Amino acid sequence: MNNAKEIGKLTKEAWYELAKMPTAKKNDFLIALHDALIRDAPYILEENEKDITAGREKGLTSALLDRLRLTDERIKGMAAGVKDIVALPDPVGKVDGMKKMPNGLLIGTKRAPLGSILIIYEARPNVTVDAFALCFKSGNATILKGGSEALNSNRALIKIIKDTLGSCSINKNIVSFVDTPDRSVVEELLKSNEYIDVVIPRGGEGLIRYVSSTASMPVIKHYKGVCHTYVDEKADLKSALSIAVNAKVQRPGVCNAMETILVQKDVAGKFLPQLKDAMDKEDVELRGCEASRAILQGISAATEDDWYTEYLDLILAVRVVDGLDQAIDHINTYGSHHSDSIITEDYERAMRFLDEVDSAAVYVNASTRFTDGAEFGLGAEIGISTDKIHARGPMGLEELTCAKWIIFGNGQIRE
Amino acid sequence: MNNAKEIGKLTKEAWYELAKMPTAKKNDFLIALHDALIRDAPYILEENEKDITAGREKGLTSALLDRLRLTDERIKGMAAGVKDIVALPDPVGKVDGMKKMPNGLLIGTKRAPLGSILIIYEARPNVTVDAFALCFKSGNATILKGGSEALNSNRALIKIIKDTLGSCSINKNIVSFVDTPDRSVVEELLKSNEYIDVVIPRGGEGLIRYVSSTASMPVIKHYKGVCHTYVDEKADLKSALSIAVNAKVQRPGVCNAMETILVQKDVAGKFLPQLKDAMDKEDVELRGCEASRAILQGISAATEDDWYTEYLDLILAVRVVDGLDQAIDHINTYGSHHSDSIITEDYERAMRFLDEVDSAAVYVNASTRFTDGAEFGLGAEIGISTDKIHARGPMGLEELTCAKWIIFGNGQIRE
Numbered sequence: 001m002n003n004a005k006e007i008g009k010l011t012k013e014a015w016y017e018l019a020k021m022p023t024a025k026k027n028d029f030l031i032a033l034h035d036a037l038i039r040d041a042p043y044i045l046e047e048n049e050k051d052i053t054a055g056r057e058k059g060l061t062s063a064l065l066d067r068l069r070l071t072d073e074r075i076k077g078m079a080a081g082v083k084d085i086v087a088l089p090d091p092v093g094k095v096d097g098m099k100k101m102p103n104g105l106l107i108g109t110k111r112a113p114l115g116s117i118l119i120i121y122e123a124r125p126n127v128t129v130d131a132f133a134l135c136f137k138s139g140n141a142t143i144l145k146g147g148s149e150a151l152n153s154n155r156a157l158i159k160i161i162k163d164t165l166g167s168c169s170i171n172k173n174i175v176s177f178v179d180t181p182d183r184s185v186v187e188e189l190l191k192s193n194e195y196i197d198v199v200i201p202r203g204g205e206g207l208i209r210y211v212s213s214t215a216s217m218p219v220i221k222h223y224k225g226v227c228h229t230y231v232d233e234k235a236d237l238k239s240a241l242s243i244a245v246n247a248k249v250q251r252p253g254v255c256n257a258m259e260t261i262l263v264q265k266d267v268a269g270k271f272l273p274q275l276k277d278a279m280d281k282e283d284v285e286l287r288g289c290e291a292s293r294a295i296l297q298g299i300s301a302a303t304e305d306d307w308y309t310e311y312l313d314l315i316l317a318v319r320v321v322d323g324l325d326q327a328i329d330h331i332n333t334y335g336s337h338h339s340d341s342i343i344t345e346d347y348e349r350a351m352r353f354l355d356e357v358d359s360a361a362v363y364v365n366a367s368t369r370f371t372d373g374a375e376f377g378l379g380a381e382i383g384i385s386t387d388k389i390h391a392r393g394p395m396g397l398e399e400l401t402c403a404k405w406i407i408f409g410n411g412q413i414r415e
Numbered sequence: 416m417n418n419a420k421e422i423g424k425l426t427k428e429a430w431y432e433l434a435k436m437p438t439a440k441k442n443d444f445l446i447a448l449h450d451a452l453i454r455d456a457p458y459i460l461e462e463n464e465k466d467i468t469a470g471r472e473k474g475l476t477s478a479l480l481d482r483l484r485l486t487d488e489r490i491k492g493m494a495a496g497v498k499d500i501v502a503l504p505d506p507v508g509k510v511d512g513m514k515k516m517p518n519g520l521l522i523g524t525k526r527a528p529l530g531s532i533l534i535i536y537e538a539r540p541n542v543t544v545d546a547f548a549l550c551f552k553s554g555n556a557t558i559l560k561g562g563s564e565a566l567n568s569n570r571a572l573i574k575i576i577k578d579t580l581g582s583c584s585i586n587k588n589i590v591s592f593v594d595t596p597d598r599s600v601v602e603e604l605l606k607s608n609e610y611i612d613v614v615i616p617r618g619g620e621g622l623i624r625y626v627s628s629t630a631s632m633p634v635i636k637h638y639k640g641v642c643h644t645y646v647d648e649k650a651d652l653k654s655a656l657s658i659a660v661n662a663k664v665q666r667p668g669v670c671n672a673m674e675t676i677l678v679q680k681d682v683a684g685k686f687l688p689q690l691k692d693a694m695d696k697e698d699v700e701l702r703g704c705e706a707s708r709a710i711l712q713g714i715s716a717a718t719e720d721d722w723y724t725e726y727l728d729l730i731l732a733v734r735v736v737d738g739l740d741q742a743i744d745h746i747n748t749y750g751s752h753h754s755d756s757i758i759t760e761d762y763e764r765a766m767r768f769l770d771e772v773d774s775a776a777v778y779v780n781a782s783t784r785f786t787d788g789a790e791f792g793l794g795a796e797i798g799i800s801t802d803k804i805h806a807r808g809p810m811g812l813e814e815l816t817c818a819k820w821i822i823f824g825n826g827q828i829r830e
Contacts, residue, residue, distance in 0.1 A: 016747070020770055093770075099792060105781060107791055114803050115773070193627070197803055212608070212631050216624075218804045219633070239826040246828035332431070354821050355435055355508075358530070366520060366824025375829075376522055376820065377514060388529050388612055388817040389633045389805035402803040405791065406769050409781025411654040413661035414790075 004188035007143060007176045008195025012116045014173035015141035019113050021170075023090040026137055029168045030086045033133065036164045037079040040156075044075055047156035048125065055149055063253070067123045068149055078126045081380070082133045088379040091398040092139045095406070105412050109403035113139030115197030117400070118189055119382075120145045120211060122203045125153035131200075132161060132175055134382045138400035141174045143189065143196065148181040155179065193217040202383050220390060222383035224310040225255030225338035227368040230327040230353070232344035233264040237271050239365065240343040241278055246367040247341070249282045253312045255384055256339050256361075256371040260307060260317040262327045265291065268320045272296050275318075284314045291320035307334035324349050328356050335359065338386055339368040339393075360386065360393035419603035422558060422591045423610030427531045429588035430556035434528050436585075438505040441552055444583045445501045448548065451579045452494040455571075459490055462571035463540065470564055478668070482538045483564055493541045496795070497548045503794040506813040507554045510821070520827050524818035528554030530612030532815070533604055534797075535560045535626060537618045540568035546615075547576060547590055549797045553815035556589045558604065558611065563596040570594065608632040617798050635805060637798035639725040640670030640753035642783040645742040645768070647759035648679040652686050654780065655758040656693055661782040662756070664697045668727045670799055671754050671776075671786040675722060675732040677742045680706065683735045687711050690733075699729045706735035722749035739764050743771050750774065753801055754783040754808075775801065775808035 037044070048070040055065050070078075091111050098108030117140045121127045128146055135142040146154045158177040165172045178185055189196065193216040201211040202222040212219055229247055231240045247258035263271055272295045279286060286292075287302040299318070306317045307330070321327045324342075331340050341363035342353040350364045361371045371393060373381025378396030385391040391399035452459070463485040470480050485493075506526050513523030532555045536542045543561055550557040561569045573592040580587045593600055604611065608631040616626040617637040627634055644662055646655045662673035678686055687710045694701060701707075702717040714733070721732045722745070736742045739757075746755050756778035757768040765779045776786045786808060788796025793811030800806040806814035 016771070016773075019773075101790070101792065105785065105790075110769070112770075112773070191628075209631075213606075216627050218802055220804065236826070242828055243826065250829055354525070355527075356431070358431075358434075358527070359819065361820040361822060363822045364824060366822055366827040367829050369829040370520065370822065370827070371820070375516070375520075377516065387633055389635065392817050393820045402807050404774065405776040405786070405808045407776060407778045407781055407785065409779060411651070411658065412781040412785070413657055414665055414782050414784035 004185050004192055005195075007178070008116070008189065008192040010173040011141045011143055011176045012195040014171040015113070015116050017171050018136070018141055018174045019092075019139050021139065023092075025168075025170075026090065026139075027086045029164065029170060030082050030133060030137065032168055033161065033164045034079045034083045036160050037075060037082065037129070040160050041072060041075045044070060044153065044156050044160070045072070047152040050152040051125075051150055058149075060149065064123055064149070068125065068153070070125060070153060074126065078129050081130055085133050085137050085380055088137065088397055090137065091401045096403065103412050104410065106408040108406060110406045111398070111401040112404045114400060114402055116141045116143065116195060118143045118145065118196050118199040120186065120199065120201045120203070120207065122147040122207070123149050125150040125157060127202070128154050128157045129161070131382055134380060134397060135400060136174070138397045140400055143176045143178065145178040145186055145189075151179075151181070187214060190215040190217075200383065218390075219387075220385050220395070221387050222395075223386040224336050225257070225384070225386075226259050226308065226310050226334065226336040227256060227338050228260050228262055228331050228335055228340040229258050229368065230262040230321075230324075230331070230340070230342045231264060231267065231271055232324065232342055232346060232349055233266045234346040234349070235264075235267065235271075235343040236345060237267065237274065240271065241274055243341065243343060243365070243367045244275060245278050245282065247369055248279070248284055248316050249314065250367070250369055252314055255310070256368050257312070258316070258368055259309065259311055260319065260334070262319050262321050262330055263292070264323055264327075265320050268292065269295055272318070272320075279316060282314065284316050286316055286318050288318040289320060292318045295320075310336065324352060328353065332358050336386060337388075338384070339363065339371040341366060341368050360384070419600050419607055420610070422593065423531070423604065423607040425588040426556045426558055426591045427610040429586040430528070430531050432586050433551070433556055433589045434507075434554050436554065438507075440583075440585075441505065441554075442501045444579065444585060445497050445548060445552065447583055448576065448579045449494045449498040451575050452490060452497065452544065455575050456487060456490045459485060459568065459571050459575070460487070462567040465567040466540075466565055473564075475564065479538055479564070483540065483568070485540060485568060489541065493544050496545055500548050500552050500795060503552065503812055505552065506816045511818065518827055519825065521823040523821060525821045526813070526816040527819045529815060529817055531556045531558065531610060533558045533560065533611050533614040535601065535614065535616045535618070535622065537562040537622070538564050540565040540572060542617070543569050543572045544576070546797055549795060549812060550815060551589070553812045555815055558591045558593065560593040560601055560604075566594075566596070602629060605630040605632075615798065633805075634802075635800050635810070636802050637810075638801040639751050640672070640799070640801075641674050641723065641725050641749065641751040642671060642753050643675050643677055643746050643750055643755045644673050644783065645677040645736075645739075645746070645755070645757045646679060646682065646686055647739065647757055647761060647764055648681045649761040649764070650682065650758040651760060652682065652689065655686065656689055658756065658758060658780070658782045659690060660693050660697065662784055663694070663699055663731050664729065665782070665784055667729055670725070671783050672727070673731070673783055674724065674726055675734065675749070677734050677736050677745055678707070679738055679742075680735050683707065684710055687733070687735075694731060697729065699731050701731050701733050703733040704735060707733045710735075725751065739767060743768065747773050751801060752803075753799070754778065754786040756781060756783050775799070
């Protein structure tokens with residue numbers, strides 16, 4: 001289905017059915033979807049192979065091909081993810097803050113699904129299943145627009161989802177798939193605020209900028225992570241080193257990996273050589289400011305652009321700073337307001353860092369790699385919001401709902 | 416100051432100071448602002464008179480002139496509103512949901528200001544003070560763009576705010592005023608997402624549409640209210656009548672006033688004549704569907720457009736419906752998802768209405784006129800959000816903040 005208005009209208013109409021679906025019925029479907037994914041793994045792999053072959057012909061990088069590739073193991077992981085969502089509490093219907101007002105009105109809020117959610121993402125086909133399953137459990141209809149490189153894989157996954165919906169007697173239109181690389185369809189969807197309640201773009205700068213400037217409905221951005229570790233003069237340097245290495249190399253290609261390390265000048269002379277030794281062992285390239293290059297001869301110079309860059313690679317920018325003020329200023333100026341950590345034994349500076357760094361997740365004495373729905377206790381996440389409104393940081397099931405006001409009266413009128 | 420980038424940059428820089436300001440200092444300023452507004456009332460009135468004169472010459476309607484006009488009484492009300500905010504708890508810094516994870520990390524959220532907020536509004540000059548004071552208390556810097564009709568009044572109010580900031584030794588750049596009717600400045604501000612965190616447009620369809628389609632930062636819309644009352648077959652008709660009259664006439668020019676009444680067909684024959692009598696006494700014009708015109712001879716016909724219309728006037732659209740399903744469908748299709756009420760003594764239908772009407776505030780047996788920050792116990796409000804994300808319905812001090820994650824560790828790294 002590739003007519004934007006028709007996709008929007010059918011999805012929104014189907015949403016009203018999903019919004020009021022009992023939790024048990026939603027869970028039964030998720031279990032059936034888990035089973036179908038396992039059962040149809042050979043079919044998924046066959047379709048995925050077409051994408052891999054086409055990707056090779058198009059000359060995709062090996063990193064991109066790796067993100068595109070499904071294996072038996074990955075399909076099992078995807079199916080297990082769906083099953084895990086069964087165990088998570090249904091956020092829909094949760095009532096909060098009920099209070100009796102002097103006029104007798106009983107007023108509170110109730111969680112409701114957001115509605116119809118458009119998700120635009122790039123190569124990884126497992127997002128198709130993950131994102132759909134989370135939206136489904138939280139009562140939202142989903143319109144999926146995946147990367148064109150994964151078209152065959154996504155078609156196969158959507159077919160399995162729709163067939164399973166059918167076998168569970170659920171309206172198949174609660175999920176729509178934009179089955180065309182034609183950008184004008186996406187553009188029209190982004191203007192269909194009468195049918196689509198929220199759009200979640202997950203991807204790089206170009207996609208995020210395009211969606212933000214085009215959409216007429218609310219956007220919750222899942223944008224880049226330019227994350228920092230600040231090594232304070234009162235840091236336990238052994239701990240600082242272990243945290244820095246973890247934040248950089250444990251999984252460099254993800255948004256919560258560290259991209260820049262800031263080191264207070266009084267400890268730079270001692271800490272930076274240790275850092276270089278450790279990073280050398282992990283094949284991390286350092287790019288430094290002038291002061292750090294005076295200590296670490298031979299590393300290349302960081303340019304102004306480096307401070308803004310999400311490398312997603314074994315590269316680390318290094319800057320020596322005067323102290324906490326300059327560190328906070330650097331993070332707020334060049335960072336992406338994602339995840340940042342201070343390493344210190346000083347109480348006052350730790351608390352100031354938490355207050356004054358304007359990021360979704362601010363840490364004391366820990367690796368930024370923990371910014372994640374599961375690690376934060378949300379169970380699962382649809383992504384990491386880099387926006388400040390609605391959901392900041394990991395976005396779980398509850399963040400896929402909104403609070404509506406419910407008011408119980410017995411004839412009250414306003415004086 | 417009318418250079419958008421400069422306004423954005425200076426306001427954002429000043430915000431970092433405001434974000435960490437102690438509550439006591441913010442409250443001292445608000446008291447000083449209250450006093451200054453009372454003291455400088457003659458100056459405000461003088462400048463307001465210029466706007467009124469210009470408005471008359473431009474041929475503004477008397478309703479618009481009334482919204483534009485300040486009086487001694489209104490200035491006192493505005494000042495009292497500022498003082499009321501002193502008593503409200505400061506939402507900044509409130510910690511929530513702290514939990515110890517198995518790995519020893521202590522993880523929770525902390526409320527922080529949103530940042531720099533652009534507020535675009537229309538004629539009423541009191542919004543300048545109300546909106547600024549609420550943003551200030553919640554630690555947000557404000558960029559105000561008011562209607563050009565109120566330019567002199569707004570200039571006077573901003574001068575008083577800035578002078579008071581100066582006398583309290585607070586950076587004056589925490590508030591900026593766009594002192595030009597030149598739309599290109601607004602357009603450039605709406606593209607300055609590096610400096611502005613959120614935009615709140617308050618106004619009519621044209622403004623909302625323009626801002627939503629132009630802004631590159633998140634938008635929280637305060638849009639129209641096409642509010643409904645549904646009179647169920649099990650309604651107490653006496654109560655239904657009193658609620659309907661209140662919802663329509665108590666203050667017809669506001670967004671939570673009723674615009675359409677839906678009446679179940681079995682009670683329409685009895686209820687509609689009573690409704691017409693009551694509405695006639697209040698000079699309310701009725702516009703009806705075919706079935707209601709068969710009962711109420713002589714009322715004019717409602718067109719398809721009427722169902723979508725926010726009259727803000729003594730006009731009421733009337734439709735006879737088969738029952739709850741059609742009522743819910745009508746409200747979700749034609750309404751603006753603002754405030755809607757069911758009048759019924761039937762428990763099941765009351766609960767279904769709360770669940771299935773997709774609106775910010777859903778009522779049982781009460782007037783929609785209660786949708787308001789003070790009535791809902793929020794203390795004060797900057798407006799009524801018609802968006803689903805972040806803040807739905809009345810938006811108070813807490814909704815002017817966001818939750819950032821704070822994580823206390825002692826050396827944790829991710830395995």
